[in-house]
Amino acid sequence: MEKFFKLKENNTTVSTEVMAGLTTFFAMSYILFVNPNILSATGMPFQAVFLATIISAIIGTLVMGLFANVPYAQAPGMGLNAFFTFTVVLGLGYKWQEALAMVFICGLINVFITVTKIRKLIIYSIPESLQHAISGGIGIFIAYVGLKNANLLNFSADSATITSSVVKDGAATNVSMNGGVVPALANFNNAPVLLAIIGLALMAVLVVLNIRGAVIIGILGTTVIGIFMGVVDLSAIDWHANSLSSSFKDLGTTFGAAFGEQGMQSLFSNASKIPQVLMTIIAFSLSDTFDTIGTFIGTGRRTGIFSKEDEDALEDSKGFNTKMDKALFADAIATSIGAVFGTSNTTTYVESAAGIGAGGRTGLTSVIVAGLFAISSFFSPLISVVPSQATAPALILVGVMMMASFKDINWVDLEEALPAFFASVFMGLCYSISYGIAAGFIFYAIVKVAKGKAKEVSIILWIVDALFILNFLILAIL
Numbered sequence: 270m271e272k273f274f275k276l277k278e279n280n281t282t283v284s285t286e287v288m289a290g291l292t293t294f295f296a297m298s299y300i301l302f303v304n305p306n307i308l309s310a311t312g313m314p315f316q317a318v319f320l321a322t323i324i325s326a327i328i329g330t331l332v333m334g335l336f337a338n339v340p341y342a343q344a345p346g347m348g349l350n351a352f353f354t355f356t357v358v359l360g361l362g363y364k365w366q367e368a369l370a371m372v373f374i375c376g377l378i379n380v381f382i383t384v385t386k387i388r389k390l391i392i393y394s395i396p397e398s399l400q401h402a403i404s405g406g407i408g409i410f411i412a413y414v415g416l417k418n419a420n421l422l423n424f425s426a427d428s429a430t431i432t433s434s435v436v437k438d439g440a441a442t443n444v445s446m447n448g449g450v451v452p453a454l455a456n457f458n459n460a461p462v463l464l465a466i467i468g469l470a471l472m473a474v475l476v477v478l479n480i481r482g483a484v485i486i487g488i489l490g491t492t493v494i495g496i497f498m499g500v501v502d503l504s505a506i507d508w509h510a511n512s513l514s515s516s517f518k519d520l521g522t523t524f525g526a527a528f529g530e531q532g533m534q535s536l537f538s539n540a541s542k543i544p545q546v547l548m549t550i551i552a553f554s555l556s557d558t559f560d561t562i563g564t565f566i567g568t569g570r571r572t573g574i575f576s577k578e579d580e581d582a583l584e585d586s587k588g589f590n591t592k593m594d595k596a597l598f599a600d601a602i603a604t605s606i607g608a609v610f611g612t613s614n615t616t617t618y619v620e621s622a623a624g625i626g627a628g629g630r631t632g633l634t635s636v637i638v639a640g641l642f643a644i645s646s647f648f649s650p651l652i653s654v655v656p657s658q659a660t661a662p663a664l665i666l667v668g669v670m671m672m673a674s675f676k677d678i679n680w681v682d683l684e685e686a687l688p689a690f691f692a693s694v695f696m697g698l699c700y701s702i703s704y705g706i707a708a709g710f711i712f713y714a715i716v717k718v719a720k721g722k723a724k725e726v727s728i729i730l731w732i733v734d735a736l737f738i739l740n741f742l743i744l745a746i747l
Contacts, residue, residue, distance in 0.1 A: 289629025290637025329603030334635025337595035376605030406693030407567035412668025419465035419661035523611025559703035
């Protein structure tokens with residue numbers, strides 16, 4: 270194990286990697302329930318999506334750990350699953366089988382741009398100031414996710430704020446609102462919010478005191494406290510409804526559906542819709558690609574998982590000689606694998622930062638996460654006992670740690686500060702890593718052109734900017 274994962278070389282131990290794996294798993298385990306909830310709105314069987322989510326997470330995370338030897342976990346991505354459901358299926362009217370076919374093609378595109386070094390060249394072309402901004406921005410994003418998951422924020426709006434909605438069986442299942450939504454601090458008058466505050470205080474103390482395994486101790490401690498506060502209801506565990514046998518039975522409906530008559534064969538049967546199909550696939554691919562790039566840059570350099578030398582080697586390396594090469598390939602193939610089993614884009618999870626913050630430095634962390642996903646197929650009701658109020662503090666504190674990258678940005682120089690703002694603060698506010706990166710890239714080009722320094726913008730960034738603008742136009746048309 271030491272020789273395979275190079276534990277000493279990465280200044281870590283088996284126990285640290287196990288703790289990190291547990292931390293990452295609990296931080297992202299919500300996807301086991303959220304993803305089926307979202308995708309089942311398309312008509313896909315809930316239990317089938319539940320099992321497809323687990324299988325795609327296991328395969329993608331194992332490849333990341335065993336092939337790339339990095340502590341990142343993969344699973345169907347949030348945001349991408351919402352785009353799959355509410356835009357592609359419910360909005361554009363495609364069948365869920367056709368949407369899966371699009372996701373499969375998106376995965377093939379990601380494999381192509383990875384093998385041909387296009388993905389690596391994109392990373393290499395990102396200016397250092399924007400890399401620091403992306404790292405800090407992901408910190409803001411993670412902390413914001415934590416604040417929302419803890420329900421420490423309330424959002425209010427009136428009917429004039431609603432711009433569109435999806436109604437199913439007389440109830441709104443998805444509502445879009447404009448800037449009239451007003452955020453506010455939640456009232457501390459209910460047990461879940463109080464539990465989140467207690468959990469945050471507990472974990473903060475443990476982290477500040479450098480207690481070994483502080484994050485996972487905080488998660489488990491908060492869960493136990495939640496039992497006594499009535500937030501965690503042990504009597505709600507339903508072993509029968511979530512049995513593994515029922516999940517496998519339903520999986521037959523989604524497995525390979527992307528290639529059936531209702532999937533790939535139907536997707537390109539109408540020539541008039543092919544341009545729209547291609548634009549939708551591009552939208553899938555751009556979001557998936559830059560979510561992953563942002564996660565790797567944001568967490569990898571600061572922790573030393575991807576060294577500066579490793580990133581520099583991207584320009585000249587051939588095949589899969591660096592950890593970044595292997596990690597990008599592992600991420601690329603996971604999307605197509607997930608589509609085969611019946612789920613939306615599988616991507617590298619930003620919640621991996623929680624495990625990295627707990628000391629994870631090698632692929633052993635990923636193997637532990639994959640193992641826990643496998644176990645969860647048997648004990649999913651038990652895992653659901655861990656409340657979001659217990660995992661949210663981990664995301665908040667890891668986000669705070671990652672914001673240290675802001676110290677390397679010259680905020681006094683607007684030429685550097687303006688693109689950095691959009692690649693960081695805007696990333697958190699718009700709740701999207703890829704769109705934050707897009708805004709940062711576009712404003713970087715605008716600023717350089719305005720200053721008469723257009724030559725400093727690489728051809729790769731110009732192409733990426735054009736694709737992002739095209740993506741925004743596509744979304745506006747869709």
